[in-house]
Amino acid sequence: MKKDSTGALIFKLGIILLLVCAVVAGVLGVVNEITADRIYQQKREKTFAAYSAVLPAAEYEEVGFDKSQFGTVDIIEKADGGEGYVVQTTFSGAQGMITMVVGVKESGSKYTCSGISIISHSETSGLGAVAASSSEKGESFRSSFIGKDKNIKIADIDAISGATITSKAVTEAVATAIKAVESIA
Amino acid sequence: MRIKDQFREGLITNNPVLVQQIGMCATMAITTSLFNGIGMGLSVLVILTCCNVVIAAIRKIIPGEIRLAIFVVVIAGFVTIVDLLLQAFVPALSESLGVFIPLIVVNCIIIGRAEAFCQKNTVKASFIDGIAQGLGYTGVLVSMCFFRELLGAGRFGGGLIDISNGFRFTLDGSGGGIRIFAEDYGAKILTMPFGGFLTLGFLIALMQYALKKSAKKKQLEAEAEADKEKEAAEE
Numbered sequence: 373m374k375k376d377s378t379g380a381l382i383f384k385l386g387i388i389l390l391l392v393c394a395v396v397a398g399v400l401g402v403v404n405e406i407t408a409d410r411i412y413q414q415k416r417e418k419t420f421a422a423y424s425a426v427l428p429a430a431e432y433e434e435v436g437f438d439k440s441q442f443g444t445v446d447i448i449e450k451a452d453g454g455e456g457y458v459v460q461t462t463f464s465g466a467q468g469m470i471t472m473v474v475g476v477k478e479s480g481s482k483y484t485c486s487g488i489s490i491i492s493h494s495e496t497s498g499l500g501a502v503a504a505s506s507s508e509k510g511e512s513f514r515s516s517f518i519g520k521d522k523n524i525k526i527a528d529i530d531a532i533s534g535a536t537i538t539s540k541a542v543t544e545a546v547a548t549a550i551k552a553v554e555s556i557a
Numbered sequence: 558m559r560i561k562d563q564f565r566e567g568l569i570t571n572n573p574v575l576v577q578q579i580g581m582c583a584t585m586a587i588t589t590s591l592f593n594g595i596g597m598g599l600s601v602l603v604i605l606t607c608c609n610v611v612i613a614a615i616r617k618i619i620p621g622e623i624r625l626a627i628f629v630v631v632i633a634g635f636v637t638i639v640d641l642l643l644q645a646f647v648p649a650l651s652e653s654l655g656v657f658i659p660l661i662v663v664n665c666i667i668i669g670r671a672e673a674f675c676q677k678n679t680v681k682a683s684f685i686d687g688i689a690q691g692l693g694y695t696g697v698l699v700s701m702c703f704f705r706e707l708l709g710a711g712r713f714g715g716g717l718i719d720i721s722n723g724f725r726f727t728l729d730g731s732g733g734g735i736r737i738f739a740e741d742y743g744a745k746i747l748t749m750p751f752g753g754f755l756t757l758g759f760l761i762a763l764m765q766y767a768l769k770k771s772a773k774k775k776q777l778e779a780e781a782e783a784d785k786e787k788e789a790a791e792e
Contacts, residue, residue: 385623392619392627396634403638407645414648492652497589498710498745507740 418491419473423458426475426487427451432458435556442552444545446471456486457557459549466537468494474549478557483550485517485524488542500538513539522550560685567689573666574697574757575764580666583657584698585753589709590734592716594702596650598695600643600658604635605667605694606687611635613675613683628671629662636661653716666694701756709747711738 423432429451437448444463451458456477462469470493475486490504502510509532516530524547531539571577574584580601587593611631619627640658643651651658661667670690675683706715712734719725719732726732746752 381622385620388620389623389626389630392630396630400634400637403641407641410645411641414645418648494655497748 419460422473422489422491423449423451423475425489426473427456427458427477429453429455437552437556441555442548444548445552448552448556456483457553459552460491461545461549463541463545463548465493465495465541466500466535467496470495470538470541470545472542472545474546476550476553478553483521483554483557485520485546485550488514488517488546490514490542495535495538499532500535502532502535503538503542517543517546520546522547522554524550563682563685564689564692567686567691567693568696569693570768572693572697572764573669573690574694575761576768577666577669578761579669580664580694581757583660583664584694584701585750585757587654587657588698588701588705588753588756589748590653590706590715591699591702591713591718592650592732593653594698595695595717596647597654597657598691598698600639600654601661601664601666601694602688602691604632604639604661605670605691606684607635608632608667609670609675609683609687610680612671613678613680616676624676625668625672628668632667632671633662649716666690697760701753701760704756705747705752706734707737709743709745709752711740711743712736 420432423429431452432449433452434447434449435457437445439445445459445461447460449458449460456475459474459476460471461474462471464470471491473489473491475488477484477486493501493504495501495503503513504510512530513532516528517524520528524543526536526540526543529539529543531543567573573579574581583597587597608628608631612628615627636659639661640651643654643658670686674686678686703713707713714732715734716732717726718734719727720735721733744752747756
């Protein structure tokens, strides 16, 4: 049998690899087609649930803000009816990034926190993760933010023992969220 | 190779985690509740079986020079499919396992079995091997979850079982599990990564002890048999 030259061999291998990749990519395309809508729906429902938990409203409408000034804030949405805003923010916790929704209530010219909900995090289980858990301690940690304004300090809230960094990070993020809302209102 | 032997290998004598000691990263990271353990175990089982079958089917037509690249493409394809399906239909599990589903791509159990088994064996044998090794992996995950959840958080079946409203299985990961003792009295360290190392170390030690013991027993039996034969021959 005649042995292929190096160039021809590389070409042959390249074509085979290309064919395999093309088949796999085709299959993935089909699967993506089937699941994309559902995944989008799941994500939307989850965000809506988090929004409703911090500031109930029928609809939320996105509003613009100065991203260069508030780097950790992702989205600000105005609650339908004008009673306040929900702010989605991503900031660094003790272990990784925390994504959180903060409700900001407007009464007169005062802005206060109406509740927080942590969407995703990678904090230490049993310590920082308590901030997002449904346990009694987690609930009391989150509810201690209600009614606080932009000057909130860690001493004002019911911080989690053993999770000072997480507690601090969440407190700062709430203060930033309120400031961001004030800047656009 | 007989099917029974393949299952014994996958589950015990050649268990992927406890004997081959591969795929340990995810094993230690996710085994904090039964829900995670079973979900991860079944995901790996499905991906491993699919990859094994496909790789065994195309083993004769893929050139040796690029076989690893093709294995990785096939594995990554199946992992992405499972990842998308989980995100769409079992979002709670997808969230709880997080990055460890995409990381199955580089889980050495799958590429290890492709390289060590499927490229030399038939489709049928590879299919059985996928199930046997997958079950072996799931078994280790479940037993680690059992110990870490029980001793670390004081409960059993977190996410999977709910008893607040009568006994029922919750497949969306919302169940609170069965509380054995208050969470505050649990050894929290076991639920952390360090506890994963500790639990896995104990399990491996136990497995090695059991394997040594059964090997010794077999050796003694063989010797006794040989003695008997010798005696018979002398008579």
